[in-house]
Amino acid sequence: MADYVELMGFGPKGWGLLMAQAALMTILVSATAFALGGILGALVAWARIEGKRAVRVGADTYTTVLRGVPDLLVIYLLYFGGSQALTSVAHLLGAKGFVGVNSFAAGAIAVGIISGAYQGEIFRGAFHAIARGELEAARSVGMPRLLLFRRIIAPQALRFAIPGLGNVWQLALKESALISVVGLTELLRQAQVGAGSTRQPFEFFITAAVLYLLLSTCSGMAFARAEAVAMRGVRRS
Amino acid sequence: MKLWNICAAIAACSLLAPAVALAQAKDWSSIKIATEGAYKPWNFTDASGKLIGFEVDLAEDLCKRMKAKCEIVAQAFDGMIPALNTGKYDAIMAGMNITDKRKEAIAFTEPYGRTPSTFAVLKSSPLAKLPDADKVYSLNPEGLSVAEKSINDLKPMLKGKVIGVQTSTAQANFLEKYFKDVVDIRQYKTTEQHDLDLAAGRVDGVFASISYLKGVVEEPKNKDMMLAGPRYGGGPLGFGVAVGLRKGDPELLAKFDAAVKAAVADGTVKTLSTKWFGFDITPAH
Amino acid sequence: MDAPFIVETLELLISGIPLTLKLAFYSIAAGAVFAMLLALMRLSANRALDYAARSYVFVFRGTPLLVQIFLIYYGLGQFPEIRQSFLWPFLREPYWCALLALTLNTAAYSSEIIRGGILSVPFGQIEAARACGMSRSLIFRRIVVPQGLIVALPAYGNEIILMTRSTALASVITLMEVTGIASKIISETFRAVEVFVCAGAIYLLLNFVISRAIACLERRLAPQRRSAKRGAGAPEPAR
Numbered sequence: 192m193a194d195y196v197e198l199m200g201f202g203p204k205g206w207g208l209l210m211a212q213a214a215l216m217t218i219l220v221s222a223t224a225f226a227l228g229g230i231l232g233a234l235v236a237w238a239r240i241e242g243k244r245a246v247r248v249g250a251d252t253y254t255t256v257l258r259g260v261p262d263l264l265v266i267y268l269l270y271f272g273g274s275q276a277l278t279s280v281a282h283l284l285g286a287k288g289f290v291g292v293n294s295f296a297a298g299a300i301a302v303g304i305i306s307g308a309y310q311g312e313i314f315r316g317a318f319h320a321i322a323r324g325e326l327e328a329a330r331s332v333g334m335p336r337l338l339l340f341r342r343i344i345a346p347q348a349l350r351f352a353i354p355g356l357g358n359v360w361q362l363a364l365k366e367s368a369l370i371s372v373v374g375l376t377e378l379l380r381q382a383q384v385g386a387g388s389t390r391q392p393f394e395f396f397i398t399a400a401v402l403y404l405l406l407s408t409c410s411g412m413a414f415a416r417a418e419a420v421a422m423r424g425v426r427r428s
Numbered sequence: 429m430k431l432w433n434i435c436a437a438i439a440a441c442s443l444l445a446p447a448v449a450l451a452q453a454k455d456w457s458s459i460k461i462a463t464e465g466a467y468k469p470w471n472f473t474d475a476s477g478k479l480i481g482f483e484v485d486l487a488e489d490l491c492k493r494m495k496a497k498c499e500i501v502a503q504a505f506d507g508m509i510p511a512l513n514t515g516k517y518d519a520i521m522a523g524m525n526i527t528d529k530r531k532e533a534i535a536f537t538e539p540y541g542r543t544p545s546t547f548a549v550l551k552s553s554p555l556a557k558l559p560d561a562d563k564v565y566s567l568n569p570e571g572l573s574v575a576e577k578s579i580n581d582l583k584p585m586l587k588g589k590v591i592g593v594q595t596s597t598a599q600a601n602f603l604e605k606y607f608k609d610v611v612d613i614r615q616y617k618t619t620e621q622h623d624l625d626l627a628a629g630r631v632d633g634v635f636a637s638i639s640y641l642k643g644v645v646e647e648p649k650n651k652d653m654m655l656a657g658p659r660y661g662g663g664p665l666g667f668g669v670a671v672g673l674r675k676g677d678p679e680l681l682a683k684f685d686a687a688v689k690a691a692v693a694d695g696t697v698k699t700l701s702t703k704w705f706g707f708d709i710t711p712a713h
Numbered sequence: 714m715d716a717p718f719i720v721e722t723l724e725l726l727i728s729g730i731p732l733t734l735k736l737a738f739y740s741i742a743a744g745a746v747f748a749m750l751l752a753l754m755r756l757s758a759n760r761a762l763d764y765a766a767r768s769y770v771f772v773f774r775g776t777p778l779l780v781q782i783f784l785i786y787y788g789l790g791q792f793p794e795i796r797q798s799f800l801w802p803f804l805r806e807p808y809w810c811a812l813l814a815l816t817l818n819t820a821a822y823s824s825e826i827i828r829g830g831i832l833s834v835p836f837g838q839i840e841a842a843r844a845c846g847m848s849r850s851l852i853f854r855r856i857v858v859p860q861g862l863i864v865a866l867p868a869y870g871n872e873i874i875l876m877t878r879s880t881a882l883a884s885v886i887t888l889m890e891v892t893g894i895a896s897k898i899i900s901e902t903f904r905a906v907e908v909f910v911c912a913g914a915i916y917l918l919l920n921f922v923i924s925r926a927i928a929c930l931e932r933r934l935a936p937q938r939r940s941a942k943r944g945a946g947a948p949e950p951a952r
Contacts, residue, residue, distance in 0.1 A: 209477065255917075256913075256917065258874075259878070259916060259917045259920040259921070260878070260913045260916050260917060261878040261879070261881035261882075261892065261916055262878070262881075263881045263882060263884070263885075263892060264881060264892060264895075264909055264912055264913050264916065265913075267896075267905070267909055268905075268910070268913070270507065270511075271507060271510045271511065271514070271899075271905035271906060271909070272514075272905060272906040293516075294503075361774075361775075364777075365776070365777040366777075367777075368777035368779045369777075369779060369882075371779070372617070372885060373504060373507065374502060374503055374504040374507075376477070379777070379779060379780060379783070382780075382783075383618075383620075384466070384473065384620075386620075386624070386783075386787060387466070387618065387620025387623070387624065388620070390624065390627065390791070391791065392624060392784075392787035392788045392790075392791055393784070393787075393788035393791045393792070396783050396784040396788045397784065397788070399780050400772075400776045400781075400784065403775060403776045403777060403780060404771075404772065404775045404776055407775040407776075408775065506896065506899070506900050507905075509903045510899070510904075510905045513903075529901070533903045595896065595897065595900050596900035596901075601901070614807075615887060615896075615897060616887060621787075624787055624790070625787075625790070628790035628791070628796065628805075629796060629805065630790060630805050630807075
């Protein structure tokens, strides 16, 4: 036990600081991915609710593909091929030369794209939970679409979406572990480096597991709080 | 919706602006070099996360000669060549051997190091008695028949055994070419992983470069590991370790080439390699 | 797009499908058994059993599957006690380690799904059954399971698809299922995008077949619950 404390402590031979930094990196990359997924999810939900046929089909395809293909493949694909895609886009916008993407961006985008598929479903469900009457009333008084979105749809959809979003956040947190295979020094990768270096994989992976549990528990509590605040005054049948 | 999509794409790109770095114009005053960071003593990370090793020192020396500012980044080995070709960085210095297969995808400078590859096993394993220990065989055309005979001599002892190797390496290609139907080849993402499994007894042996294995068996925690069997070089195992570059950058290739030749000629490579490996890895011309 | 290369790649990748399916099938089957046990522990009157099951589910749902795989494969291999035990012939092989990790993981998620299914059976029916003198196991077998299964099926179907995707992680401990073979091809040919797109297509096909099979099963078992045209998702209110 004393060995373990020395191994994971913050002393000179301790890996504690490195593991803590790696945990921070995990939070960072998950948060970035979750935010990106939020934007994509909102777009996808909008497309599936109000888009023309072609756009709806596109959004449906996006959701189906990303929920059917392993996350590991998406991460690999974006990591290997992402630079190519971004270079093409950059060329379209007039830039010259190659465009490089670091492993943080590649990982965050990959997990973000996967997360977007799930969040799209959540937002769609949340939108359908809003009372139809309110939307009709708003339209009948001539509310412009943007105002309708900003004042009626978004606040209520967000409130209904919070439980589902809590789940998706936990998913993003766990998917960030996969980014270790493309070399980002987040928590799992740091545990691997430590394990290889000291020949004590069990201690390192247990520590990583405990840290992930800590992160997901704290997030769970934060989301439960957010849900309680958002659902103030709403009777849930 | 088309306008939406374009707006979304532009928004996404501008969000990524900080993460995106336009690669260098052709004056090459600033070069990004990729290395693995997990291949001691060629390139590895110290306790604080800094990249150190023979190639890190050599890269600094070469860049001084080329009068360029160099940035060294870490990258998983199996993704190195595709990422180089898409422009993530400009050069690879990661213990990567020149092989015909790799030459189809990228360009190489002159080699700055050459070491054969061999097996490492547990002292308690029956493979500790592999014949021809320490004999060096070349798989280049001149010595191929002799080398192949020694390979065939190994096959009876290796039959049915499990051998670990790092994926994407010349060593993996060698095993696939000669031992595919004789041994169960397990491909690992990093050398650390196959070492862990060798210690655990999951694999009966590992096959890697002597420059790496020598350091491994000399570590106190690996006292029950030893080198075994003959050493092979050339052919599918490559013609030496060199700097990998994109085929479309002939000026950079010329600059690196000149720097490597100079470093080899004035003994810098010899000094550095003795410091990191304990022996000289300069390729004999 | 180099057609002969794609064809060659697909042939090689298809040879990995049996291993993918084996991993998925056996881990789901074993996981289902374990999940049933866990669900019953959660629903039992015994506080200790409930707590044990809750902790198990908490740990396995709160940590990434990849960490669990590494813990079992590399972590357990560190201890000489395990290396000399009767477990070693199994734990020595990456296949069994992967199977174990996948089973333990799916059991945690599935137990919640099964629990939800069991709890969805109207309590009145169970009361009535008890009043008639039906034994606990008979009630379970004749009343709870048939109805609970139908409720749990959509969520369980989702879990099956998720598990099929998760088998890709086995490639990280040297198993040559579809993703493992894809990585190997790329390491030899350096053509990452084409190979991964092919691998993705194969997984999509597998998932399509599996979700069709589950939809078929749903229709057979619960004809009265034919879902609306969109299938799973929020119900469309009348416009």
